[in-house]
Amino acid sequence: MKRFARLFTRLDQTTKTTAKVDALADYFGAAPEADRLWTIALLSGRRPRRGVTTTLLRRWAAERAGLPLWLFEESYPIVGDLAETIALILPDAQSESDESLAYWIGYTKELGPLPEEEKRVRVLAAWDRLGTTERFVFNKLITGGFRMGVSQKLMTRALARATGIDEAELSHRLMGDWSPDSTSFEALILTHDPSADLSKPYPFYLAYQLDDGPEGLSDPADWSAEHKWDGIRGQLILRGGRHFLWSRGEELMTDRFPELAAAGDFVPDGTVLDGEVLAWADEAPMSFNALQKRIGRKTVPKKLLTEAPVVLRAYDLLEHEGRDIRDRPFAERRALLQGMLSACPPEANLRLSPLLEFDDWDRLAALRETSRQLGAEGVMLKRLDSPYLSGRKKGDWWKWKVDPLTVDAVLIYAQQGSGRRANLFTDFTFAAWDGEDLVPFTKAYSGLTDAEFRQITAWVRRNTLQRFGPVRQVKPQHVFEIAFEGIQESPRHKSGIALRFPRMARWRHDKPLAEANTMDDLRALLAAYG
Amino acid sequence: MTREPVLTFTERGIYCPAGDFYIDPWRPVDRALITHGHADHARDGMGRYLATHAAGPVMRHRLGDIALETVAYGEVRRIGDASVSFHPAGHVPGSAQIRVEVGGEVWVASGDYKTTPDGLSEAFEPVRCHAFITESTFGLPVFKWKPQDEVVAEINEWWRTNREAGRTSFIGAYSLGKAQRVLASLDASIGPILTHGAVENTNAVMRAQGITLPDTVRVTPDLDAKAHAGAMVIAPPSALGSNWSRRFGAASTGFASGWMALRGIRRRRSGDRGFVMSDHADWDELNRAIAETGAERIFVTHGYTAIFARWLNEQGYDAAVVETEYEGESLDAEAEAEPSEANVSAEDEGKVDPNEAVATKPASKSKSPKKNKNTSGDAGE
Ligand SMILES: [Zn+2]
Ligand SMILES: [Zn+2]
Secondary structure (H helix, E strand, O other): OHHHHHHHHHHHOOOOHHHHHHHHHHHHHHOOHHHHHHHHHHHOOOOOOOOOOHHHHHHHHHHHHOOOHHHHHHHHHHHOOHHHHHHHHOOOOOOOOOOOHHHHHHHHHHHOOOOHHHHHHHHHHHHOOOOHHHHHHHHHHHHOOOOOOOOHHHHHHHHHHHHOOOHHHHHHHHOOOOOOOOOOHHHHHHOOOHHHOOOOOOOOEEOEEOOOOHHHOOOHHHEEEEEEEOOEEEEEEEEOOEEEEEEOOOOEOHHHOHHHHHHHHOOOOOEEEEEEEEEEEOOEEOOHHHHHOOOOOOOOOHHHHHHOOEEEEEEEEEEEOOEEOOOOOHHHHHHHHHHHHHOOOHHHOEEEOOEOOOOOHHHHHHHHOOHHHHOEEEEEEEEOOOOOOOEEOOOOEEEEEOOOEEEEEEEEEEEEOOHHHOOOEEEEEEEEEEOOEEEEEEEEOOOOOHHHHHHHHHHHHHOEEEEEOOEEEEOOOOEEEEEEOEEEEOOOOOOOEEEEOOEEEEEOOOOOHHHOOEHHHHHHHHHHHO | OOOOOOOEEOOOOEEEOOOOEEEOOOOOOOEEEOOOOOOOOOOOOOOEEEEEOOOHHHHHHHHOOOOEEEEOOOOOEEEOOEEEEEEEOOOOOOOEEEEEEEOOEEEEEOOOOOOOOOOOOOOOOOOOOOEEEEEEOOOOOOOOOOOHHHHHHHHHHHHHHHHHOOOEEEEEOOOOOHHHHHHHHOOOOOOOEEEOHHHHHHHHHHHHOOOOOOOOEEOOOOOOHHHHOOOEEEEOHHHOOOHHHHOOOOEEEEEEOHHHHOHHHHHHOOOOEEEOOOOOOOHHHHHHHHHHHOOOEEEEEEEOHHHHHHHHHHOOOEEEEOOOOOOOOOOOHHHOOOOOOOOOOHHHHOOOOHHHHHOOOOOOOOOOHHHOHHHHHHHOO
């Protein structure tokens, strides 16, 4: 555990990618195999089941520190992280531990079935043997949500360096449904048999954002374009008579979208499709709202299946007749895809993402303007001769989103952030004019620079009118441009509307208070885009 | 007969009716007793100032030509019907707790303090009193400082590693107190130490009053940065990441502050390293210091006031929060209210005046925002 805690500290102490890769590669070169495997698992979002509730952990930590529970609860939001709060609040450890990461993971896993008192004894015993960082790690192992500021991509790069195995090959080996309990470092990383796991997806290729329009790209004739659909990216795998649906976050979503089982009846075995899962009615996408009801449900009630049925809008073919065709040009993959899907009836629940016809960029720009009405977020540009790469790589795939919607709104409430931003005011509520009144209609937390957050924090401190717990009502004085991706009716909110992905686009120092937008303006946007 | 309290809390600051003076006032008053030279405690515009001998030079440096009288620690002054004396607060060199006695009742206003010696400041001295006015900048049980020699070793080790890799080390530390404390803890055998103008000006003031600091080189616009590869540079936090610091090429950045105990804040600063070094008391120090005063009444002025006062009440004290305009340990530019200096250009300072951009007046239209009726309900959702 000490070695892993040192790795954690090294990663935490730098913001430089190269230093992080160095630290990880050193670790992979030296740690015992079981620890390496667990580290890979943790860094790719696979973690042991939570064996103790956080309620119990808080109570025990407060007890052990000799503090009332309320004081612990007050400290937690300021620190912003439960595992860290516990690690900081406990008295110094009484002894040390030389056990490995795998040992401590085993220790936390054994807690699950034990009676509460036995759990308490074991957790307190662990805290008494671990230093502050080790304790933090131990608590993270129990509470989950372990983030170390290292992407899977970075981890894979370090592992490639430590093992000498090609990075793309490694990222394929690391995908799929494994856990350190079901495999070993040797089996997973060093001697992997790709046919062993039918469900294994390909790494997704992710597009870069095109900020300045496509004029800088080459000849329009080199490019294919389609709308960028606003759903859930998914990879549908049909192999061995079974089907598997993977999310971009490498989560198996097969059971959440049972509609896609039908694809297997119409598409040959040995097919892997890349596309967007969309809620679908009358041959058109439904609002993202409808799809949202399906997200996060492990099983789907019948009623939802009829209210918000889904299809996969496919736009790429990665495996054809059992062969990986990712290195063939997009145009060729697309032609195969088109041939395959044109033979499918609607019951297959597969739809081809239509191509946009354009001869020049102006025409494409005009088509892009129709995105919002079609329920799309913009257009995707794919180079016709490009292979299907893995991860976010510049050059061949671009997303050209429609400009966000914006309104100018008045800051009326402020609240301190937590964690990373504990001593700054970062959580704001904004209002629009309704006659003489200011009606709050959205919150926003992001978009300002650190310097701007510091500046507004100093202002909030001096211009608080009233406090409601942690929330401060401030003098209505500042106008911010709020950018957002969509607008919906929402009976839950006083204003009757809810914005999608609101953020502060600009601090409008130039805008007088009276010129902020009105509720009527917002209702007009709702009518146009809701 | 009900006696008037020894000290009261007014809109101008902490006031002593028996002596007709204020302690660390934030609005202009005739007579001000000052605990220490930080900008939130020693402000402009007072008729007369009284502070310790050791705090005097920095106050003159910051506030210019003021009517300042200074006293030794422990020396008792009679002001009206009050007896006052200054006692070391251990916060920065020259900092004091101010003891006020009226008719046998003793109150102590402690300003900012820490009880662990830092090697530069006069060591904190507990003062028995009936009522104690305390800060609570780090008044949460998650703040527990490591032994300082461990932090000092971390800083020097980091500098050595950077120097070997040809990188310059930058430490962000506010220019009165923390900067000198970092400076005094450096192992000067590792390499040259450079300082930002704002830090060096304070260094000069302190050296002149007899405080020993390692040799430093002031960073001036014509300094050849390349010739100092691997140096340690100490600057106000606001200067890091500015044009001022860029000319040094490859560099690693660290911040020295109590806030660095929190991982979230460490990451937000996006520096390479955070060193947990504070001039304010941690949780255990606050509790011990309060216990040692023997006071029954505690007033909590700044920091995590509500939480800390509640805790103290549960411990059997009669504790209350008082609103003041003191600030805790700031990581940011606001705390660095330095006088403008001829030899440090505004750009060199890398400083932003938070008041300037914010003070846009709302347009005076008939729309009165006073009546935003259904606002409060939504705020907490
Ligand atoms: Zn201070
Ligand atoms: Zn202060």
